[in-house]
């Protein structure tokens with residue numbers, strides 16, 4: 274096991290060097306690798322995420338709040354998980370949310386920096402032309418309300434490049450598991466989203482943009498936020514939850530956390546003596 278741990282650390286450091294990782298927020302997490310043909314169906318059914326174990330999930334219990342409200346799982350509860358596929362070259366984001374009162378202003382604000390370049394990516398204040406070109410270009414902010422239809426008029430949205438926030442660049446499935454939106458009653462929902470990754474998202478569309486190519490073992494930058502608004506849809510109830518705790522992540526990719534793109538659970542790395550499960554144990558014990 275000691276030998277395994279050393280091998281794992283070597284892999285880990287190689288990935289860090291390869292991506293030029295800067296200091297990001299929080300503790301590294303892992304994106305599940307879907308084997309070709311096993312990518313989730315975007316049908317709103319959760320079952321195809323059963324293979325994505327707890328190791329890959331972020332849960333409300335470990336999220337950070339930028340404001341004052343204490344953790345209360347009856348007020349807000351969730352899990353999120355990220356996956357990717359080398360076959361489809363898409364990122365997959367799944368979430369279960371339980372909320373004592375769901376408004377149609379509530380959503381995931383999900384930010385992505387696939388090549389881990391870091392840096393400011395919105396609100397440059399250098400004029401409209403500059404903003405049009407560079408807003409959400411080198412990192413992206415997606416607002417994901419689905420299956421809720423947002424009061425702002427979307428299920429999914431890219432805040433800087435409208436085209437990049439809709440199908441086929443962002444596709445989703447989802448449904449309510451309990452209750453509904455706007456009823457002042459407890460509600461639960463599930464959603465699953467597929468995102469085409471960009472290193473440069475251009476105002477002229479996909480042909481003018483640079484698509485990111487996922488590589489196993491690379492580290493990408495991501496942050497995921499949910500502001501809980503209950504009685505008053507215009508106000509957060511002192512609750513703005515994030516997976517990594519990066520303040521200002523909506524415009525600064527240096528405030529994201531890190532996800533390592535995991536190897537297949539049952540791929541070439543999985544032999545009798547060296548399964549990814551043991552690798553994960555190595556990470557934990559080291």
Ligand SMILES: [Ca+2]
Nearest residue numbers: 314316317318
């Ligand atoms: Ca599904």
Ligand SMILES: [Ca+2]
Nearest residue numbers: 348373501503
């Ligand atoms: Ca709540």
Ligand SMILES: [Ca+2]
Nearest residue numbers: 372374375502
């Ligand atoms: Ca709420």
Ligand SMILES: [Ca+2]
Nearest residue numbers: 386390411412
């Ligand atoms: Ca970037």
